[in-house]
Amino acid sequence: MSAIYLDYAATTPVDPGVIEAMLPYFRDTFGNPSSIHSFGQQARSAVENAREKVASFLGAKPAEIIFTSGGTESNNFAIKGVAWANRKKGNHIVTSAIEHHAVMEPCHFLEREGFEVTFLPVDSRGFVDPQDVAKAITGRTVLVSIMHANNEIGTLQPVTDIGMIARERGVCFHTDAVQTFGHMPFTVGDLNVDLLSLSAHKLYGPKGVGALFVRQGTRLEPHMHGGEQEGKRRASTHNVPGIVGLAKAVELAEKAMAEEDIRIMALRNRLIRGIFDKIDRVRLNGHPEKRLANNVNVSMEYCEGEAMILSLDLMGIACSTGSACSSTSVEPSHVLRAIGLSVEETRGSLRFSLGRYTQEQEIDKVLEVLPRIVKRLRAMSPAYRSSAAVKGTGG
Numbered sequence: 001m002s003a004i005y006l007d008y009a010a011t012t013p014v015d016p017g018v019i020e021a022m023l024p025y026f027r028d029t030f031g032n033p034s035s036i037h038s039f040g041q042q043a044r045s046a047v048e049n050a051r052e053k054v055a056s057f058l059g060a061k062p063a064e065i066i067f068t069s070g071g072t073e074s075n076n077f078a079i080k081g082v083a084w085a086n087r088k089k090g091n092h093i094v095t096s097a098i099e100h101h102a103v104m105e106p107c108h109f110l111e112r113e114g115f116e117v118t119f120l121p122v123d124s125r126g127f128v129d130p131q132d133v134a135k136a137i138t139g140r141t142v143l144v145s146i147m148h149a150n151n152e153i154g155t156l157q158p159v160t161d162i163g164m165i166a167r168e169r170g171v172c173f174h175t176d177a178v179q180t181f182g183h184m185p186f187t188v189g190d191l192n193v194d195l196l197s198l199s200a201h202k203l204y205g206p207k208g209v210g211a212l213f214v215r216q217g218t219r220l221e222p223h224m225h226g227g228e229q230e231g232k233r234r235a236s237t238h239n240v241p242g243i244v245g246l247a248k249a250v251e252l253a254e255k256a257m258a259e260e261d262i263r264i265m266a267l268r269n270r271l272i273r274g275i276f277d278k279i280d281r282v283r284l285n286g287h288p289e290k291r292l293a294n295n296v297n298v299s300m301e302y303c304e305g306e307a308m309i310l311s312l313d314l315m316g317i318a319c320s321t322g323s324a325c326s327s328t329s330v331e332p333s334h335v336l337r338a339i340g341l342s343v344e345e346t347r348g349s350l351r352f353s354l355g356r357y358t359q360e361q362e363i364d365k366v367l368e369v370l371p372r373i374v375k376r377l378r379a380m381s382p383a384y385r386s387s388a389a390v391k392g393t394g395g
């Protein structure tokens with residue numbers, strides 16, 4: 001068996017159909033969409049077709065889609081853009097304690113600029129309580145930003161309810177939908193959002209391209225200054241092949257989504273069941289049902305996540321501990337801490353994220369290899385040996 005990739009939440013391989021769709025825009029239709037000659041106009045029409053595709057998939061208007069360099073930029077643009085545009089109205093932002101770094105850090109940046117940010121706590125399964133959002137909003141609140149699904153533990157947030165509350169109070173509502181866009185069916189109307197971030201490389205498109213939905217009438221200060229692209233809202237020459245690739249990925253997702261969701265969820269459940277059957281002293285992080293169809297996040301007692309990752313990698317299996325962003329830092333995951341895990345418990349966590357190319361025999365391979373790795377690592381842990389002796393389980 002070739003290498004097994006179970007880190008789709010970090011990034012996905014580019015679908016061959018997406019690569020095919022992109023190639024002509026490197027070779028032949030390479031013009032700058034802002035040029036008025038035919039090279040430019042052909043590129044422009046590709047960008048506008050892509051905009052229509054993304055907009056219709058989201059139930060939005062084409063003019064409400066701004067292409068960006070990815071999820072991180074979309075989040076930065078939404079948060080800083082709304083905050084700066086509403087300075088006269090207020091200086092308060094409401095978000096959660098479990099957002100992606102691409103939301104947390106713009107919020108921390110704005111705190112240094114004098115904004116106040118409320119980081120709402122979540123319950124043990126990672127839910128934000130909409131009533132907490134209602135209580136946190138004040139007359140000075142300019143933005144609520146709550147992610148659609150968490151990238152580490154997969155919990156799906158009640159964004160529709162939160163959006164309703166924000167709208168009643170006249171506050172802008174942004175959601176980071178990078179993990180759900182192209183994976184679950186929804187429109188911006190369903191979610192009651194004013195702004196929504198998405199990224200191509202999480203749905204079998206290329207890296208470095210994404211979009212921000214901005215509801216008509218939403219005040220947003222540009223964060224990139226330069227040319228007049230994207231209706232003067234976001235300067236810089238369009239990433240034409242990337243934008244075409246994003247639209248193609250959306251088209252493929254539209255066709256595959258429903259079936260893929262069922263297939264992947266069955267594999268996910270097989271993996272969860274197998275882990276619980278074969279390994280003791282393990283917990284599932286997040287909610288058993290209200291979670292992404294492809295996400296498995298577990299904590300193993302007396303095992304280091306890093307050690308498990310490296311052992312799995314030697315066996316050709318790729319997954320992650322916490323999130324990819326924490327792979328170079330030793331800080332415990334802020335998400336796992338927020339759902340109540342101790343620092344010790346966060347260290348033994350693994351995230352498997354499944355996708356389009358995941359096969360049943362790959363899941364079975366993980367279920368064969370992982371218990372052996374856990375057993376070996378625990379055997380080397382003095383703390384496990386003494387606790388196992390006390391419990392009398394021995395193994």
Ligand SMILES: *Cc1c(COP(=O)(O)O)cnc(C)c1O
Nearest residue numbers: 070071072100102151178179199
């Ligand atoms: C991957 C991810 C991002 C960042 O998107 P990039 O396109 O990699 O910048 C933001 N939010 C969530 C929830 C993600 O999973």
